[in-house]
Amino acid sequence: MSRYARTQVTARRSVPPGLRWALLAVLVMAATGAGAALAAAGPAGTTAEAGWTPLLVIEVVLTVLCMVGSTAFSYAEAGLVAMPKPLIRRLAEQGDDPRARAVEELIESGLDDAVALLAIMVTPLNLAVATFVGHLTVVLLGPAYYIHTAIGSLVVVLLLCEIVPKTYASHYPDRVALSTVRWVVPLVGSLPVRLVFSAVKAGSWPVRHILGFDDDLYRVRGFSEDELQSLLDIAEEHDVIDEAEAEMFDSIVSIGERTAREIMVPRVDIVIVDASVPVAEAAKIIAQSGKSRIAVHEGADDEIIGILYATDVLRCFHAGDTEKTVRDVAREPLLVPETKPVDDLFRELRQRRTHLALVIDEHGGVDGLVTMEDVLEEIVGDVRDEHDIDEHPDIRQLDDGAYLVSGTTPRHEIEELLNIDFGDDNGEFDTIAGLLFVRADGLPEAGYYVDHGPFRFQVVSMDGLRIVEVRIERLAPSPSGEESAH
Known part of the structure; x- marks a missing residue:
């Protein structure tokens, strides 16, 4: 029911x-x-x-x-x-x-x-x-x-x-x-009641002014974020909502604390096609990538000029215009700053009726790409479609109790998983791979590790200069809780 x-x-x-x-x-x-x-x-x-x-x-x-x-x-x-x-x-x-x-x-x-x-x-x-x-x-x-x-x-x-x-x-x-x-x-x-109400408000104005109250004294106040969080905790304790519902509500309440940079697909993971490529060749790239939208660049890879939609490619095939170039059918991208809160990003994507935006860094370059799916995953968790069924999850627990995680796993997910805090790093890193790069003296290699608190974060595999997988294991208790890197 x-x-x-x-x-x-x-x-x-x-x-x-x-x-x-x-x-x-x-x-x-x-x-x-x-x-x-x-x-x-x-x-x-x-x-x-x-x-x-x-x-x-x-x-x-x-x-x-x-x-x-x-x-x-x-x-x-x-x-x-x-x-x-x-x-x-x-x-x-x-x-x-x-x-x-x-x-x-x-x-x-x-x-x-x-x-x-x-x-x-x-x-x-x-x-x-x-x-x-x-x-x-x-x-x-x-x-x-x-x-x-x-x-x-x-x-x-x-x-x-x-x-x-x-x-x-x-x-x-x-x-x-x-x-x-x-x-x-x-x-x-009724007029008499409204007059009485107005008189009461006017008569109480000096007192409200002295006490520092605003004109919304008679407004029914909504719940603050802390109050909502307390209500959710109480509801979960009394089994009014289950754990999954509690996590979803918690994500909704705290979604404004996340930024576009924290949930975006990094620049190196974006599927890109050259603007001069014919539509027929672009269709093959779309099919191989499993993406319904890919970025279009002209000249340098960082000069992204638009977004190519698979639906537009299909229209070209239907109309027999396969000789058109990607530049002819690419759409103008929505650009958002990397500091944009996720809740504001969600509203803007809805208002613009688009499912994708390019994330721009402080220097004006493309830092990554964020989709409506990325935003929704912040609320409901991983959303996997038919192209994701063969992919490995970002976080896997091994038989020995350790974790094997993707290098692109967001920092906040690791903090929640391990119940730790990496501290205030002034935005130096957003992923677990970023932690290893920041803590390393040079470029990290397979086998390199960082000890933080009771955990060890070790590079398992790399793809060129990219950290692909990281192993996380709990260390034996030691008198020193300082961080070290090797």
Whole structure:
């Protein structure tokens, strides 16, 4: 069953027995208190002291109305704050319930102001209840009963106007939001209420200014990154989400900390074709590489002028234009700086409706290439297609417990795998091969290793000057935790 379905099932459940008994107890307490007051007042027209006057009747009615109003506003406020917005939007799209559409319009037009208005209106109503009850007690029962009645009214107000409605609304926020929206919308949109809200904001401005609060005081604040991370940890501890879901959520939360340089395909690994090559020959290069998009250069290898799409090559074959050169069909590339955050990169790729961008370094040269697949892999992990099935994974654990990793494995993946920190290197390296190059006095060769903390990183194989594979093994405990290279 999907989460939406579970939420809808929850919304149809009956009121829990505990809430029923709590509400019944509050009603009994209120009725008992009213009966005691009337009994103390005596028959209509006579009381122990001042007499039962029409003014007192009006005061009792106003007390009850204030309690009802406070309960309703607390009920609606808690429901609107806790309501599941995705479910409301889904119900509105289905069009089966006009109330869902009304709630969605409230979300779009100003949910924060509506919640703030409801919260503000609860306070004066509770104060009015306390004032009326105190006055009625003195008039009907005498000053001697004031303390007892004040404590009793406080308990009733807390239960009836705060605890019970907010507890129910927190358990069934969708039901509460749908049931209250018809009177909440016209109420918060009425001129008198808006004037009161504006007056409260204006009156509180000096205090907010002195305390350093901004004008968004009445806005419902979102979660910070640290708060979201704490919520994810708690959810995982209580098995609300599994480990895979937790890792995905964690990747989404922290995706803005990564840069294009950290996830790009390095310049040396980019498949490149010369701009003067005929389309027919370029088709063979695409087929051999297994890539659907390759870079196009003219002159020096670093002068990349465009991107060749396999779909454009197919169109040329279909039209019989195989004699065209790659330059004729190449598309202009999207250029991004190497420091661009991954979340911004994702948005730009979507806005430009492209799946690939060239990463430019501080000197204006091409540092690498990044695709939409690289961005998505930061969230969901490795995405492998039919061309990846024969490739070795970047990280493999050997029988002896050591790891064999690709030289291009990102630094942050190694840090997470081994639970270590390579320290602040001012961006000297982004991959495990980069670590070995930075720590070496000269060019590393097969067999060269670096000891960092409790681990040894050793070059296993090379392709020319490139480090292809690195072995990582745990060292025996030693008194010195310093780094060494050999």
